[in-house]
Amino acid sequence: MNNIKLTGEQLKELAGYIKTKGFKDPAIINEILDHFACKVEEEMEIDSSLSFYDAVHKARNSFGVMGFAPIAASFTKQLRSRYRKVYWKNFWQTASAPLHIPLLLVLGYGCFKCWLWANAHNYQHLMDMNDVSAILTLGYVIAQAVIMYKEETRKNLYKQTAFGVVWFFPWMLIYIMPHSNRPNIPVWVSAFIIGILSILAVLQLIALRATMKAAAADYNEVEQFFNA
Amino acid sequence: MKTNESNPVIKGSLSTIIMKLLENNSRMYGYEMTKAVREITQNKMNITEAALYPALHKLLDEGLLETTTEQVDGRMRKYYALTKKGKKETIVKIDALKDALESVQILLNSKLGNE
Structure with a gap:
């Protein structure tokens, strides 16, 4: 869908970034990672002068003030169910x-x-x-x-x-x-x-x-x- | 004017929007859905992740959607698709939404009064 594709190293950095936000379980990280990575790729495609880290920052902001928390919460709720x-x-x-x-x-x-x-x-x-x-x-x-x-x-x-x-x-x-x-x-x-x-x-x-x-x-x- | 799911009309129809997208595309992943909504509505509507994923998880829970996972571009991608029950329910939900919107349209176009 996006022409720019993140490298394995960049994906690892994104996974690490999600972890620093308090979501340490691989299940939650995987639930968030693909969407987050797609957003970073989109930001880098819109503005080619944007560095990877700036794109990460912009993509993170687009998730809103609650960040990844609603995704993690609803994923856990669905698992429980x-x-x-x-x-x-x-x-x-x-x-x-x-x-x-x-x-x-x-x-x-x-x-x-x-x-x-x-x-x-x-x-x-x-x-x-x-x-x-x-x-x-x-x-x-x-x-x-x-x-x-x-x-x-x-x-x-x-x-x-x-x-x-x-x-x-x-x-x-x-x-x-x-x-x-x-x-x-x-x-x-x-x-x-x-x-x-x-x-x-x-x-x-x-x-x-x-x-x-x-x-x-x-x-x-x-x-x-x-x-x- | 750009709308998102904080608009009560959109909020109430989010499940139907998701199901309609899946009816047209057979299977989609989360980001693809948000992008499709933006493209189809020419950026007039935006669905945030905070609204999309709870709605997807709810539909999964109700047995209207099913998921498959694949490794794409070095990461796990979860695809959502309608189940048999979901396909039937999509028709019902779309009809209900169309009826509701038509009724609202009639009301908005009429001269409201007690006479």
Whole structure:
């Protein structure tokens, strides 16, 4: 579109310039870089006597007083929305698959029965917590750590955004809360809640894995371009 | 007079303008869109990046656009294109905008009064 094309060195300088404005993530830099570079090229084409640095200054000013911030903000917002969709799509797909429904019900019922059994035998070795709750909590934490480790351990915007759409802690609190803290609730209700939470936790872990995979794929694509 | 998206009429029709551009060009990148708007309107209208990208991201979010990325001139270029749903929606939005503009035109050309 423009006849003047920036060199690789000049593009690196532009990327560095964007970084100095506080946008350090490669995803954001890539989102801004092409448009910014096109504008610099346009300025250099309009006025051929303009130096690269003057063109950068003029191009930057044309982005307005907010600079790159609106682009970065809306990009992050769109990412969040994308991962939220990926997350819930996988959550409901897993929950509604004909093969999964009986498996999930068996899992929930198994946890319900185990919890009742542990409660009847007073198996509460860790901070008054029902041992089944403790095992489920530990399993949940380990599974989550494995997913995070396997998918993408480095911090990046995609991973952080994907992780941000998942809601963790309320599950854990209900899991680990001893039944003795809820004397007015019948035992079977507590066991039922544990059964339901176990099903939801499994669905959540599957959806989390799919979301993190999507984030890792997005990041790999951007990183490939960024390092090229 | 030069207008930009701070004009309420333009602000309200920005998505339709983007979709119309994509309907005519099959795929475009951000800068190309701003330049096309300036050229088509002979510099009478300017869309800033601060308005363009949030609008593009919103359309992506609504599933009306899709993106592909390519390496062009040493940098990553993101191309936007209409999805199937976006193509259908473009027709609806353009018709709605045309109707609205026609109504406004009629109102502006008429002698307003209570008689």
